[in-house]
Amino acid sequence: MTEQAATPAGTTALITGASAGIGAEFARQLAGQGHNVVLVARDTARLQATAQQLKNRYGVRAEVLSADLADDAGVAVVVARLTDPARPVDILVNNAGMGLLRPFEENDIAEEARHLRLHVETAMRLTHAALQGMLSRRSGRIINVASVAAFLPRGSYSAAKAWLVSFSRSSNLAYSRRGVNVTAVCPGFTHTEFHDRMGMDKSVTPRWLWLQAERVVREGLADNANGKAVSIPTKRYKLLTAAARILPPRLVAGPPRRGK
Template sequence: MGTALVTGATSGIGEEFCWQLAAAHHDVVVVARRKDKLEELAEQLHQIAGIRVEVLVADLSVAEDVERVAARLRQDEAPIGLLVNNAGFALGKAFVDNSLEAEENALDVMVRAPMALSYAAARAMRARGRGAICNLSSVASETGAGTYSAHKAWIRAFSEGLSEELRGSGVTVTAVCPGPVHTNFFEAAGVDMSAAPQWLWASPEQVVSEALDAVRRGQVLVTPRPVYKVAMGAMRVSPRWLTRRVMRSIPHM
């Protein structure tokens, strides 16, 4: 995979991607909004794993920042062999109770930015005849539960379509659909998940390990952990009205 570029790199799943890629001796370009956090992570990765780390400060809700990241993906020097579109967040409110500005910000980060970055990466990788794109979707993509699930459903469908467009080019696309993960994802959105049983949760290590294994195989869709493989299958065959009704009892993401 050569050099990897990871968005949302300073916490949770994104940070775990950086550490597992570093352990496999891949250089990384780390992308997030906070320069101090990025520089701290970069120093740790370099000192512990001995890899080369580039810091790219960018707010993916800002078009100019997205273009700077896309420009890095287009570079021929130290080419990017793996793009991980990981940046995202829970909204924590129902659509009609949220501000339109907050909803548009989420759309920019979780749909427009991955589309623009995938476009830049796919074209550059196809020209070289090799590369991989890994997009973070979610089991929420099957739930029909608000705009977060809509964004993640878009990511999954987009990844499937792009993977077919790139078939035979040497470039693969993988969409990862995890369930709840032990990160600060829910806490940051003010979503109380304390009542959720422990068996529902995955660790970032589990999710990233399965995701990278799928990328290496060229697998298009991967759902980490058996319990969520079953859940995804069940939601696909269940009546949609039943899935929507069950999701009413779960806090908004």
């Protein structure tokens, strides 16, 4: 039996940051498994184009929610969708995020606060909203897209992703026995628009460290389905994160980010 054939009819996945990159790949793979999708991001036109592609290719329903998830009103829109009892959401992917190129002390503190809110508070609020229905149905899946940076001393981005990893671990421990798997997916450097939007010079990162979004998502979905609290796609990054736990912080921090 194929994975798509095994998917219950009418299940719905909500993906934030779904207009590009890892979020769009989650939408494609989940739609390919037969799930209807709710796509959330700020860029309405890109969301609509992605939704139409998924409808045409996979024959699923694809809903668009345009929302800024660093804004109260935007979060409220998604919370309302997650808690609508008439339209249950079975899978939540908290993927929306941003990066800051400069060191912490050089960034505007308002941008740092927005960065923290998007990665931590928004993910927390959406997870809390999704859990209400999932726990009552004793069925659900939540994926928080973190990063291998969670295991490295790399400024406020690492700190925010470390929170996501710890939160996912504790949530999976608490809720997996009640039918809800929670997983922090921790990719390494991945070919998406993320680093380009930051204005980062990607040439400083060795080619062998770069991953494809398709593999990151495929392994993350499999680990979540198997009940793992933390997913680190590929053997190379599993080894690197294991080494980071025992090596001195100065050796694993890596080179500073550099603009183009």
